[in-house]
Amino acid sequence: MSHVDSILQLIGNTPLVEVGSTLSPNPDVRILVKLEGQNPGGSVKDRIALAMIEAAEKEGVLVPGSTPAPVLLEPSSGNTGIGMAMVARVKGYHLKVVLPANVSAERRTLLEVWGAEIIDSPASEGSNGAVRVAREIAALHPEYVFLYQYANPANPKAHYDGTGPEIWRDCPEVTHFVAGLGTSGTLLGVGRYLKERNPAVEVWAVEPPAGEMVDGLRSLDDGYIPPIFIENNGHELLDRKTIISPRESIEWTRRLTDVGIFSGISTGAALAGAARCASSLDQGVIVVVSADGGWKYLSTGAWTDDINVVAERARHMIYF
Ligand SMILES: Cc1ncc(COP(=O)(O)O)c(C=O)c1O
Known part of the structure; x- marks a missing residue:
């Protein structure tokens, strides 16, 4: 590819990076991170x-x-x-x-x-x-x-048409897909695509505890279920949901720097979910979505301030 005619053509086709040898708690489970922060606007x-x-x-x-x-x-x-x-x-x-x-x-x-x-x-x-x-x-x-992302079918469709096929192309051996739940579009679109290719693929949603905030993510127990989740039978499509606290999200966001990944806080949450998934398996290949890079979160002190102070702050601030 020598050039594109518009920056919009650079959306999608994000890279997948293996991080399991450093970050997986189980040596028989691989973990690969899809770097959505590489999109031109900086996120999935x-x-x-x-x-x-x-x-x-x-x-x-x-x-x-x-x-x-x-x-x-x-x-x-x-x-x-x-x-x-x-x-x-x-x-x-x-x-x-x-x-x-x-x-x-x-x-x-x-x-x-x-x-x-x-x-x-x-x-x-x-x-x-x-x-x-x-x-x-x-x-x-x-x-x-x-356009209302929570109810727009083009939201999960973008992941069914793009993110899902890219993961299948780059990692057909995937056994588990783990992503944060915000509108649920990523989980629904990628989950459906992967399950159509291999019904054994499990889809795990990462949510914050009800009533708490983790950057970009929402708890379905907090009183609002996105219409796209209902229309796409989200409850049937998701195999598991795992609850990750703001503190764990920040700890894992920091650990990601060990493999050179500077990500947003929801990526820390997703990695914490992937690690929990890896611990529960004998063997497997987990693909995790990193929704964005860390740049937009620098002012929050997430990497530099005392972890207790940042975790407490995270309860009051939306990090995404
Ligand atoms: C940083 C971040 N992570 C994760 C998500 C969740 O993605 P989705 O809306 O596709 O469930 C969002 C979106 O709200 C987000 O902004």
Whole structure:
């Protein structure tokens, strides 16, 4: 490949890195990490941002080049907003993002870099609050294009069409797939694709404890089950769910630097889940998703401050 015509063509086809020899608690279980932070907007969410916007274009809901620029509205604690802001900027749309007031400073600034407009939702309500406020605004403004990642079939489809086939192509010996659960799009799309290829593949969801925050992840016991999860029979597709605390997530985010991976905090959670999975097996090959890189989390002190202080802070701050 000598060049591409648009940065958007660089979304997807992320690398898979073997880390098991250093990080697996079981020498007979391999662990491979898929580095979604290598996407141009810096996270796995570039995939669904592009897929949802292009699906809306196909349906005629969004018309490229129309004036005034069409307005998109989305609740996001960060990565989806950033991915959509990048795609919207390149394609000439205006994006309004509803963002909990307590996300890390870098996320807010990145949204501003891409020219998105930020609407604050209450910090105390976390990502559920952003969803609530966005839905209220969408009801008042039917002229806004509300793609809504939690209910948009293009979200799991992006992973069924892209992330899943890439994992199967690069690691057909996979026995377990482990990823954090936010909207559940990654788990649903990749899980369905892999199980269609090999029904024995197990899909493990990583969730924070109910009522606690782990960057980008949500507990299904917290009162909101994404419509895509229900429509795609998530309860049948997932084999296991494993609960990882904010402290474990930070510990594993730090351990990942031992293999040269500088990741976001949800990757630490996913690795902690993979390690738990590895300990429970005789042998196997686990593929884990690293949703993003560490850059957006530097201001949180996650690598540099006392672990007890960071773990306590993590209870009040959304790290994704
Ligand atoms: C950092 C991070 N990790 C994990 C996830 C979970 O991905 P999904 O929404 O596909 O379940 C998200 C998305 O919310 C995220 O931003």
